[in-house]
Amino acid sequence: MAELASMPKYEAYKESGFEWIGEVPDSWELTKLGSCLFPVSIKNCPDLPLLSITRELGVIERDIENQDSNHNFIPDDLSGYKKLEKGQFGMNKMKAWQGSYGVSQYTGIVSPAYFVFNFTKSINPEFFNWAIRSKLYVSYFGSASDGVRVGQWDLSKDRMKAIPFILPSEKEQTAIANFLDIKTAQIDEAIAIKEKQIELLKERKQIIIQQAVTQGLNPNAPMKDSGVDWIGEIPEHWAYEPIKHSLKGIIDCEHKTAPFVDETDYFVVRTTNVKGGKLQMAGAKYTHEKGFTEWTRRGVPKVGDVLLTREAPAGEACLVPDNVKLCLGQRMVWLKIDRERLIPEFAISLIYSSIGRTYIDFLSSGSTVLHFNMADINNIPVVLPPLKEQQELVEFIRNESGKVDDGIEIQIQQIEKLKEYKTTLINSAVTGKIKVPELMADR
Incomplete structure (x- = not known):
């Protein structure tokens, strides 16, 4: 895209009398x-x-x-x-x-x-x-x-x-309108291409996770039938079982709304804060110390444990982060992971792989709103490599996904720059900060 600073200007300008408009072409x-x-x-x-x-x-x-x-x-x-x-x-x-x-x-x-x-x-x-x-x-x-x-x-x-x-004059109006029709369409096309690239990168990330959690890192490992159609074969030395065997307990949320306050000491995790395997702080709500004490009377979620949404939407998960005092909002569940059997980061990858997603899709079949009950959560399927292998897979997924995430972030930043350029281009054209070629009036 052409730099705006290099585009031609009008010969003479005058003050518009309005700070938000600034100078305009003398003939306008x-x-x-x-x-x-x-x-x-x-x-x-x-x-x-x-x-x-x-x-x-x-x-x-x-x-x-x-x-x-x-x-x-x-x-x-x-x-x-x-x-x-x-x-x-x-x-x-x-x-x-x-x-x-x-x-x-x-x-x-x-x-x-x-x-x-x-x-x-x-x-x-x-x-x-x-x-x-x-x-x-x-x-x-x-x-x-x-x-x-x-x-x-x-x-x-x-x-x-x-x-x-x-x-401007009628001819200039037509030229500006035609110019913006063409240029903004080009910008929109460039944005669409980058959005498609983001989708492809996300698909690539999903493939990386899927292959890792179902096949491991050794392509020559002996395989066995998992006994589940949507999982297929898994390495012979891996186990397949419901997640309940790898939990020390499930803590349900209080079935009422926490008292929200302006203070920011005690974070109330709601379903809107959990997405794509991460805890999102956007739109965070907080409670006071008394509310925190009441909403954690069944226990305080520990760093590295798993938070899972039961509804709206169900099946989103994240790890409990460090240095954040949090309690569960409505429709949230805390999974107390048995770390002698299952590494929490590996559990997150399983939930977002086809192993977990297919199970979630099956539960939601024919229902407008999916709601997990405790039996549903207990039976989330997991495949269990030995702990050492789980850690190797976690590190592999983290490194490879990080590369993909970096690529996605680059595309997002470029999209934002294109949107900013589009805004500035429109503002500059309709206020005469740049001079649109007259031949555009004939297009």
């Missing part, structure tokens, strides 16, 4: 949205398709069959809904602060609470959509909205009319 018009838009309200079109206005995509056709995507009530009588035509600007004024607005590519109807506008100036709708949905403008819409609390902020028409807008 400084105006306000109130001069660019005229509100319209046409109703009684109930036969037109329903549209939604979203933060991520702007105006989209609403999938009324998909209940998961329809959180808002749809009345039987749609005669009060507003008509939004292709090329008009629509806005969810209650969510304008997060960017829920855009120029429509469809003709349909939207909530009567939404704003619908026609353009009053010579404005290219595609350019306007790029500009108004840029991060620059979304942030300003947030500052222009107000209310009791975030999530219920409102944007009045008067405040919206006062929002500044800068207009």
Whole structure:
């Protein structure tokens, strides 16, 4: 991708009068949205398709069959809904602060609470959509909205009319819109390629774990039938059995919610904190000393033991980390591993291999929500090499998975840089910080 600093600039600039916009090309018009838009309200079109206005995509056709995507009530009588035509600007004024607005590519109807506008100036709708949905403008819409609390902020028409807008010539508008169509599509394609590479790396990591926990590291080791279809053959000197034989006990969570407080001394582990074999601190909740004492009356989880989710979702696991005082939230279970039989790190690999995943999938077959009971957990299948071999496998998996994780992290960082570049490119183009080639207007 071309560096923005190397792209051409306009010959002369002037102050916009707004710090968040900065300087703009001298030939561009400084105006306000109130001069660019005229509100319209046409109703009684109930036969037109329903549209939604979203933060991520702007105006989209609403999938009324998909209940998961329809959180808002749809009345039987749609005669009060507003008509939004292709090329008009629509806005969810209650969510304008997060960017829920855009120029429509469809003709349909939207909530009567939404704003619908026609353009009053010579404005290219595609350019306007790029500009108004840029991060620059979304942030300003947030500052222009107000209310009791975030999530219920409102944007009045008067405040919206006062929002500044800068207009290049019609030809420049078309050139900028075409330029951004092409360049952002290229960036999106590059991101998609990297996301695919991440998926391939994750598959590679799963293969590494799978081969290690079912075949070991010696390709010439004699094999035997495990007696389980989805496991197949395992090394002859390995054992296959339920995990209960390698546990000193299972401690269930308290079946009530811990008292959450602002202090950060006692971490309450919930199912949302356990994912992909790791303890995630994002969204962590904490309790006070009294709550910790009550929620650990059956015991304090020891470093290196296994925490397992019973539901929402079931079958995620992680090790108890060092230097963290934690107790179990709802739907969590603590597995007290017998370390003379099973190394906890090896148990985690087994749970996330096809050995554990197939068992979990079998339990969830025909059920909308999988819930582990104690019998289910006791019977999680494990294959047991000798302890020394388990340790060798743990180190092998850790080293090889670490290499894959490093590759995944590189791809993630590159994706973030591409997204940042895309944001900066859009902001720079719609405010004239870079000059788009005029020939783009003819594409």
